[in-house]
Amino acid sequence: MKSSSFIYYVIIFxxxxxxxxxxxxxxxxxxxxxxxxxxxxxxxxILILKQDESxxxxxxxxxxxxxxxxxxxxxxxxxxxxxxxxxxxxxxxxMSFQFILSRKKYISxxxxxxxxxxxxxxxFEKVLHLNFPMGKIWxxx
Amino acid sequence: MTLFLEVITNHWVVLAVMAGVTLEIIxxxxxxxxxxxxxxxxxxxxxxxxxxxxLVFLTGIYLGSNYGGxxxxxxxxxxxxxxxxxxxxxxxxxxxxGKAELALKFALVSSCIGGLVGVIILIFFAFxxxxxxxxxxxxxxxxxxxxxxxxxxxxxxGNILKSFLGLFIGLLIATIGTDTISGESRFxxxxxxxxxxxxxxxxxxxxxxxxxxxxxxxxxKTKHSTEDIxxxxxxxxxxxxxxxxxxxxxxxLGTIIGIFPGAGSTIASFISYDMAKKGxxxxxxxxxxxxxxxxxxxxxxxxxxxxALIPLLxxxxxxxxxxxxxxxxxxxxxxxxxxxxFKYNLNVVYAIFGGLLLANIVIYFIGKSLNKTxxxxxxxxxxxxxxxxxxxxxxxxxxxSYSLFDVLSCFLFGYFGQLLNxxxxxxxxxxxxxxxxTMIEENLRRMLIIGVGxxxxxxxxxxxxxxxxxxxxxxxxxxxxxxx
Numbered sequence: 272m273k274s275s276s277f278i279y280y281v282i283i284f285x286x287x288x289x290x291x292x293x294x295x296x297x298x299x300x301x302x303x304x305x306x307x308x309x310x311x312x313x314x315x316x317i318l319i320l321k322q323d324e325s326x327x328x329x330x331x332x333x334x335x336x337x338x339x340x341x342x343x344x345x346x347x348x349x350x351x352x353x354x355x356x357x358x359x360x361x362x363x364x365x366m367s368f369q370f371i372l373s374r375k376k377y378i379s380x381x382x383x384x385x386x387x388x389x390x391x392x393x394x395f396e397k398v399l400h401l402n403f404p405m406g407k408i409w410x411x412x
Numbered sequence: 413m414t415l416f417l418e419v420i421t422n423h424w425v426v427l428a429v430m431a432g433v434t435l436e437i438i439x440x441x442x443x444x445x446x447x448x449x450x451x452x453x454x455x456x457x458x459x460x461x462x463x464x465x466x467l468v469f470l471t472g473i474y475l476g477s478n479y480g481g482x483x484x485x486x487x488x489x490x491x492x493x494x495x496x497x498x499x500x501x502x503x504x505x506x507x508x509x510g511k512a513e514l515a516l517k518f519a520l521v522s523s524c525i526g527g528l529v530g531v532i533i534l535i536f537f538a539f540x541x542x543x544x545x546x547x548x549x550x551x552x553x554x555x556x557x558x559x560x561x562x563x564x565x566x567x568x569x570g571n572i573l574k575s576f577l578g579l580f581i582g583l584l585i586a587t588i589g590t591d592t593i594s595g596e597s598r599f600x601x602x603x604x605x606x607x608x609x610x611x612x613x614x615x616x617x618x619x620x621x622x623x624x625x626x627x628x629x630x631x632x633k634t635k636h637s638t639e640d641i642x643x644x645x646x647x648x649x650x651x652x653x654x655x656x657x658x659x660x661x662x663x664x665l666g667t668i669i670g671i672f673p674g675a676g677s678t679i680a681s682f683i684s685y686d687m688a689k690k691g692x693x694x695x696x697x698x699x700x701x702x703x704x705x706x707x708x709x710x711x712x713x714x715x716x717x718x719x720a721l722i723p724l725l726x727x728x729x730x731x732x733x734x735x736x737x738x739x740x741x742x743x744x745x746x747x748x749x750x751x752x753x754f755k756y757n758l759n760v761v762y763a764i765f766g767g768l769l770l771a772n773i774v775i776y777f778i779g780k781s782l783n784k785t786x787x788x789x790x791x792x793x794x795x796x797x798x799x800x801x802x803x804x805x806x807x808x809x810x811x812x813s814y815s816l817f818d819v820l821s822c823f824l825f826g827y828f829g830q831l832l833n834x835x836x837x838x839x840x841x842x843x844x845x846x847x848x849x850t851m852i853e854e855n856l857r858r859m860l861i862i863g864v865g866x867x868x869x870x871x872x873x874x875x876x877x878x879x880x881x882x883x884x885x886x887x888x889x890x891x892x893x894x895x896x
Contacts, residue, residue: 277831278832278835278837279835281831282581286584289584289599292599292601296596296598297594297596299593299594299857300591300593300596300598303587303853303856304584304587304598307580307583307587308584310580311577311580311581311584314573314576314577314580315577317573318571318573318577337629338629338830340629341622341625341626341629341802341823342823342824345806345819345820345823346820348806348819349816349819349820361803361806365799365802365803368798368799368802369795369796369799371629372628372629372794372795372798372799383796387799387800387803391803391807395807395811401811401814402814
């Protein structure tokens, strides 16, 4: 499998999954999604078959492990936010993002993160009155 | 006329406009704080005001948010509102080319001009236009949405099939969730968080902002802004009038499309952008930082506010989510939009008209004074800016419906956007498909229930629109040097 075709195989796979699910839908709503799934599959197949030079350029772009650290961070954030609260988990998340991007200047990372979290707390929680999870641990204390 | 002048020279009206606009220029720049959310958030603050001032304040917020959304779209590729996603197509490359200040200036001026045109049309044609829009049935709405699809070839940079693939993906993603006509759940896999489907705002933030931010994790290009970007604002803002065609077309298109309930500013921006691209001698620069693209998009999305207010004020029918919130605000202040409003509360109508005219002027002066401050954002090093973008992405996507699934989906769309970008599949076509899908499917099914032939014969507007769409699509495909 050419790495430049990777995305098309992923798209085809997802479309086939949705297409198979479509047939379980009531008759009145089945047509539109079947039609779209088929269009996606056909277009992807044509794109795989007719790859040009510019597409092959994408093969040179390697996947970097660092790229997946934000996703890992977000998953951990979603798990812990209920327990330690929105702003504290967001503080840790933003600090970790800054740490990945610039490994030096620890004090500046902490100060920067604190500033932004404090500002977002004031703007979103205090001024705009948006509701964020407070965290079970803080409720217990 | 005397009453109109009396109302717009009232210092409380001016103050209400200034407060609304200032709050929302800043608020609109926050991703996730859509115009409807912003108006809803400020409705409680308007309780203490007289109805006339309260509604002027809220409509000022509505208008201000449309311009505010373009600021982050231009500077950090994070559309503050869905319609500003189109502004980001050329606005963000302009920032990367060192022309952020210029992009902001042009966005501001075209936004104000578009807004003024929209309001002037609203003042003079509110009643007849609203009546006309109401006569249109599902076939016309279907044709209008299909017309939106004709912009697809103009949104890609190379292979036209890739643009269509993006569109089909967007159309299909929008089908996930509960079907609005039958109430059946579709592709939800019995997962509760999928019953509502994906929300537009997390998707937008993910595809644009998060995918750009992820790029910085790979490149570790710590000094991207200050070193790479040189300040270039050589072109004077007066030169905007050399794009008068795009400006005028965008403003009129925005107003007309805004009148159609459900069509909204996003579709208006897409169509205006595509038409500007097709009509421009610099069409090859579109997508790489062409200022005309910013002008076309911004004039259309601001003009759509005036258009969207036409059915609301004259018939009491909300044309968009923000209009629905405004309708609620009218009712909370014991006012009923529609013909009776014009009969018994003419001072409120004039105050809104005058307030909107003033709001555009206020936006210009406030935007002009804040532009230099906004510009500094583009000079912040990537290592500091990236976590801030991600912070806004997390808060913005969560605040849409207080759901952590939205936060996760925003990041997943970010990775998906990365993959699409790497393979040169334009993410804007995914957004376009997502926005148009419900309108296409619902009206198509209504037509099928009633009878397609009968419906089309009843609505010649639909036939004309479909013909224009096919001609435009054919023309775009024929003009492209490279199809596959």
